[in-house]
Amino acid sequence: MTARDWLLAAVVVALLGTATAVGQIVQRQPHLSLNTAALTTFNRRIRVWWIFYALLLVAFFSPTLTVAIFGLMSFEALREFITLTPTRRADHRALFWTLIFFTPMQYIFVAYNYYALYSIFIPVYAFLFIPARVAMAGDYKRFLERVAKIQSGLLICVYCLSFAPALLYLDINNALPGAKARLLFFFVTMALLSEAFQFIWSQLYGRHVIAPTINATRTWEGLVGGSASTALAGMALWWATPFEQLWQAAFMAMVVAIMGFAGAMTMSAIKRDRGVQDYGTLVEGHGGVLDRIDAICFAAPVFYHITRQIFGIK
C-alpha cells in the first residue's frame, strides 16, 4: 500500500470514529428532543459501516475476492427482497434461476471483466427469461406484477450492486491497482457521508418532508444540504481519486449523494407497501443487508458509467 492508500484509510477511520462518537454523545442527550428512532437507525448504520469497511480493505489486495464479497452481499440482499415480496407458487422455478444462476453469473462476468456481457446480461437475457419462465408455469394471475417484482429485485440487488466492484477493473490511464481500490473507497465513503449529511441537515433544518407517507425523515433541506456537503467532502478527498479536475470529484460525490437518496426513497416505498420496518433479521434487530446497501445499489451503476465517460473509456 502506498502513502495515499494509508492516508485514505486514516481519513476513513477518522470519519467513522467521529460519526460513532457523535452518535453516542447525541444519544445520551435526551433534552435535545431529536427523532430517537432515526438516531437509533443512524447509530446502527455506523456500526455496520465499520464492518463493511473492514471487508472492503480486501480491495487493495484482491479484486476477485472483493467481487466475491459483493456477490455474497447481493445474494443476501436479493433473498431478503424476495422473502418480503409475495410471490406465487408458479414463480418457484423463475426464482430458482434468478438466485442460483443469474446472480452468480453476473459476478463471474465482473470478475473476468467481460464488460460487454455483464452490462447487458441481466437487463436483456435475465429480464426476458423471467417472464417466459413464469408464463410456462401456467399461472397468469397478476402476471406483470409478479414478473416486475422479480425483475426489480434482480436489477437493484444484483445488477446495480455489481458495478461497485467493477470499479476495480476500470482501465484508468494505466493507474495502479491501489488507485482503483481508492476509487471504490471514495465511492463508498461518499455514500456514507451523504447518508450522514442528509440526516444531520434534515434534523437541524428539515422543514419540508418530501413524502411523509414514504419516509418521514427525508426532507428537501436534507437532500439539498446533504448533497452540497457531500460535494464539498468529495472535493476534500480529491487527492485520493484518479479524477484530474477538482470539480469532477465534487460532481461525482454529488451524483452519489443524489442517487443514494433515490435508492433510500425507493426502498422505503417498497418497505411501506409491505408494511415492514426493515428487510431482514440476519442479526437480531439489526435490519438486513438490503437496508444498509440501498444507497450504494442506486449509486453504483451511475457512478461507474460517468467515470467511464470522464476517462473516455471505450
Add this chain to the structure above:
Amino acid sequence: MFTELLLTTLARFLSGASVRWIDCQPDTCQRVYFANHTSHLDMILIWSALPHDVRKLTRPVAAKDYWDRGPIRRYMAKTYNALLVDRKEIKVHQSPVDVMLREIGSTDSLIIFPEGGRTAGETVGEFKSGLYYLSKKRPDLELVPVHIDNMNRVLPRGEFLPVPLLSCITFGPPMWLEAGETKNDFLTRARDAVRRLKEVD
C-alpha cells in the same frame, strides 16, 4: 458427524433460518416439539435449530414410506437419528404412539408434525390425534409448539430444487394436556398454539 455438519450447514444456508424462542428456552428435559409441515427440509431445520446438547437427545419422527426408500434417504434418516413410523400399516400393539414412547424411553425428545403430511403452507391443517395420545400416556412430556414460516416458498410440495429465501423458526411456550380436556379441544388448542406463533413479531 461430518454428514450431520454438512447437511445442517446446507439446510441453514438454503433456508436462511432465523430462530426465535418465545417464552421458552432450549432444555434437555423430555419434550415433544410439534410443528406445521410444509417441506422436506422441515425436519432437518428444526433439528439444526436446537443447541447441540439438546439435538443429541432429540429424535425427529418421520414417515417410513418416504425415508426408508433408497440408500440416500435411509442414510440421512440415520444421520438425524430419525424415528421412522409406518403410516400405512398400523397394528394394535405397534401403534405409532407406542413405538415413539418406547423409543424415547426416559431421556429423549421428539419432533413431530401432527398434520400428518405436508400442506401448502398458508394455513395450518387439522392435527391428527397422535399428539393427544402421546400426552395422555405420558402427561409429563412438555409439548412445545413450533412454527416454521416461509419454508413452503423455499421448497414447496412437488418441487425438488430449493429457492434459498429466508425462513423463520419460532419455538413457543410449552403446554400440557389439561385434566379432563377432550381430544378435540386439546387438538384445537395445540393447533392454535402453532398458528399464534405466526403472528408474533
